[in-house]
Amino acid sequence: MITPGYVRTMAAYNAEMNRRLYAAADRLGEDARRADRGAFWGSIHGTLCHLVWGDTMWMSRFDGGAKPDVPQRASAGWVRDWAALAAARLALDARIAAWAERVDAGWLAGELVWMSGSVGRELRAGHGFLVTHFFNHQTHHRGQAHALITAAGEATGDTDLMLVVDEVAG
Numbered sequence: 750m751i752t753p754g755y756v757r758t759m760a761a762y763n764a765e766m767n768r769r770l771y772a773a774a775d776r777l778g779e780d781a782r783r784a785d786r787g788a789f790w791g792s793i794h795g796t797l798c799h800l801v802w803g804d805t806m807w808m809s810r811f812d813g814g815a816k817p818d819v820p821q822r823a824s825a826g827w828v829r830d831w832a833a834l835a836a837a838r839l840a841l842d843a844r845i846a847a848w849a850e851r852v853d854a855g856w857l858a859g860e861l862v863w864m865s866g867s868v869g870r871e872l873r874a875g876h877g878f879l880v881t882h883f884f885n886h887q888t889h890h891r892g893q894a895h896a897l898i899t900a901a902g903e904a905t906g907d908t909d910l911m912l913v914v915d916e917v918a919g
Contacts, residue, residue, distance in 0.1 A: 762914045764842040798824060811880075
């Protein structure tokens with residue numbers, strides 16, 4: 750389904766787009782980031798916080814690291830301080846990039862079994878399929894955050910994959 754090169758390309762795209770989103774959101778200021786804008790996770794801060802929560806949860810499944818200490822329904826408020834959220838995002842993107850460098854075709858062909866707190870049952874799926882979901886989830890919520898940030902008057906620059914990062918072979 751996907752290749753290790755795809756994983757590394759998407760990890761690079763994730764990190765660069767997060768850099769752009771956080772820079773734009775930072776220019777908005779605290780009140781604008783906290784304003785409830787009617788999005789699923791409420792505010793820009795809430796949306797970006799949920800994304801950090803989700804990426805942390807998936808990485809705990811992929812690399813065995815720590816998982817969030819709150820359930821998904823509380824994810825928008827998981828990290829309350831903006832500077833702490835930005836630092837968590839930066840560290841998480843480094844973690845994702847390091848993991849992506851280790852992913853190989855054998856791992857992608859494997860399977861994951863986990864207990865989902867969100868749906869309350871055990872789930873099973875292929876690693877390649879779940880990695881695709883992982884990056885799709887990032888793009889989905891970054892798109893929401895991008896729309897909120899743009900509506901608030903800031904810009905992030907290009908968002909198209911081929912204009913943001915180079916494709917990684919493999």
